[in-house]
Amino acid sequence: MYNEEYISYINSLHNYNAQNPNSYGEKNVHNQFFKDVMVEVGLSKFILNSLQSEEPHVIVLTGHAGDGKTSIMYQVLSELGIAFEPDVKICDYALPSGRLCRCIKDFSEISDEEKVSVLSEAMKMPMNGNYVFMVANTGPLINTFGNLFDEGDERERAKIELIDSMDSNTGSITEINDYKICVINVATVDNTYFANQFVDKLIQDKLWEKCDGCPKKEYCHINANREIIKANRQRVNEFLNMHYIWLTEHGKRLTIRSMTEQLAYMITGGFNCDEVSMVEKYKYLFSNLFFGYVGTVVNTKAFTIVAVKEANNCGYDSKRLRSDERILVNREYDKVFGKQMSQIITDAEQKNAYISGWTEFLRRAYLFTNIETDEMVLAHNYEDIFSKQYRRYLQLRNGESSPSRADANLVCDALSMIYVGTTSNDSMIPLTLSREAGIAQNVQLITGTLMTKSIKIVLRPTKDSLFNSDKKRYSLKLEVNKEELESEITLPLLNYFEELKNGIISTNVDPQLSHGIESLKAELSELNDDSDETFEMIILRNSGVKAVSLEIADDGIIREL
Structure with a gap:
């Protein structure tokens, strides 16, 4: 006997030969090698703190199948000195504080007939000073939670509030019809580490x-x-x-x-x-x-x-x-x-x-x-x-460097290409209305302007940084006139900006990137809401760009200023 057991264990973690009994879930916990290869997740520390420091509430760990939710529960209970029992669906454990904590290993595995009663009882436990820690896939959780309410309007409102809590993913305790619940969506937490x-x-x-x-x-x-x-x-x-x-x-x-x-x-x-x-x-x-x-x-x-x-x-x-x-x-x-x-x-x-x-x-x-x-x-x-x-x-994503003027200049060049069709060394970028055809029109209506010096890239901690306190991650946001936009400067968008700057026009932009571009343009347009009766156009010529200012006079005649 050499290393057959360990090599067999490694092979049980993939499904190449349809031999995947462990797969990093509850089955895996039984194996003698599980503790040796288990990766500690920062989220477990957050949950541990919630069970020890926060008021009694229901912690729901949700996300996609395979996101490692069961392993997180195992890590939390191990830190509390509690033996994890993967084959038991529902267990009540005594916390070091003396309070009770009900653990529901996988809500999705509970029969449909029992789901409503199990969830109803769990939601009421914090009212008696106890905690609940449960793992649940997103779909079954939302549908069952709605069934806790009798009236249709109340049911839909409760489901929407639950979905909103998942989307915000702040880790805070939310009260939904007197139920104190903290929903953590693992699917939005960075796992690349x-x-x-x-x-x-x-x-x-x-x-x-x-x-x-x-x-x-x-x-x-x-x-x-x-x-x-x-x-x-x-x-x-x-x-x-x-x-x-x-x-x-x-x-x-x-x-x-x-x-x-x-x-x-x-x-x-x-x-x-x-x-x-x-x-x-x-x-x-x-x-x-x-x-x-x-x-x-x-x-x-x-x-x-x-x-x-x-x-x-x-x-x-x-x-x-x-x-x-x-x-x-x-x-x-x-x-x-x-x-x-x-x-x-x-x-x-x-x-x-x-x-x-x-x-x-x-x-x-x-x-x-x-x-x-x-x-x-x-x-x-x-x-x-x-x-x-x-x-x-x-470098920016990991907080290893701060945004520079060169980063902002890339955005300025790209915006100039998007709105005008050429890069510009001017201090101003005109926002234009044009047909989206990949080719700049010769005459375009100006709806507003951006001063290049007012455009900056800033870093903001991502929501999931709360759950991975030792692994900081930042999103890139655009700041115009010291007003931060909601749109995020993603990697695909940054790459697209680089291509535009170099004169490469892609005719096959994926929907995700297209949505990001249009969202950014919509926010920039809102910054330039001008109701003046004058309006401007730019004319693209071989010799350069010419700006033309027009006004509508009282007699209804359009005159150039």
Whole structure:
């Protein structure tokens, strides 16, 4: 017996072979390795404080299936010294304060016939000085909560108030018809930090000691993946972090369960110890498995893991890099990769150098295991793989830097392109009415103006910063004349601004980005509500932009001023 039990456990965390009994939920809690790989969530500290310091109320942890709600309950109860019983749906525990806390492990698993009575009883417990901590998927919670009320209007009003509480997600206690309730929507809480911490847990030394004496160690791809990840931890950490944030910022937030499945699969490839055999080392590299490849060939079966499919759809390995010359032409493997990876690539090159997919294979390996130290090269890599504004956005998002005038100038240039069709060095940006056709009209009506010096980007803590006190995150907002707009400057919007500044006009803007643009334009228009009887137009000419001011005289004739 070597490390079969642990490798089998890792494989139980993904659904590649439909063998997913644990999957980071209540089943997982039973396993001997659960505590070793469990990632502590900042939200558990917030809930713990609520149960110890706040007045008696009902805490509802809601969100999508797979968001890690059950694990959060486990962490909270463990901190309280209470043994978590995953097989018992409803348990009453005594808190250190002596008050009672009812834990409803998963409200969605309770039968439809019992849901109303269970929720009704739970909502009344704070009236007797007790707490309730429950996990519930969003749909069943909203529908059942409405059924606690008899009259139709009251029922709908209560459901709307509950939904509003979910949307605001402030973590505060809300009174809905005398029910004291705090709803925390996990689906809106940043979880991108999870990946790196989880990988650190998976590869920790004590869980791999039994592999040392295994006769398959020299050719085992599972052990090799662990060693390569450990040797390239910084680069692996950087790429995972940037990848998952990239997905989230583009409206494809993954659940904890989805990330768990992908990260577990990228180490084992779905193989248990007894299935490991002597194969070429490059085939089951974690850099291939992460994207659903075996060597140079895509493995569509891996797309049953949602996160693997999403990573493959990003197409990182098809993007041209400024480092391609060193990798593909000069083949500087010893300088670009570490010793172990360089040897694997050199061995594989003998058979694969001229086959389809080799270029993409090298790029995938480069994403995770390059040993570049030149800051300029690294900056180019992230521009080529993601976007020019991405690293800057991360600095602002993480509070590592403050917005500069250059950031505001990017917005000004983009707004000038949106409203006028050209970038301008003027101190003023005219707000125009024009047909949305991607081509600027020659004559446009001016509805207002913006002074470029009055435009700033400011950082504001996101709502979920409350739940992750040690992981600050900020949103980018636009401030005009010291008035902050509601619209957020998202990463897609920032990238779009960069393209506009460079004269690139996209004719295929996704709905999420389009909504952000129109929301921003609507707010800017409200800042310039002018009822004056004069109006202005701009005329776009080859020699430049000409402004024309007109007025409607008392005799009804329009005259140029």
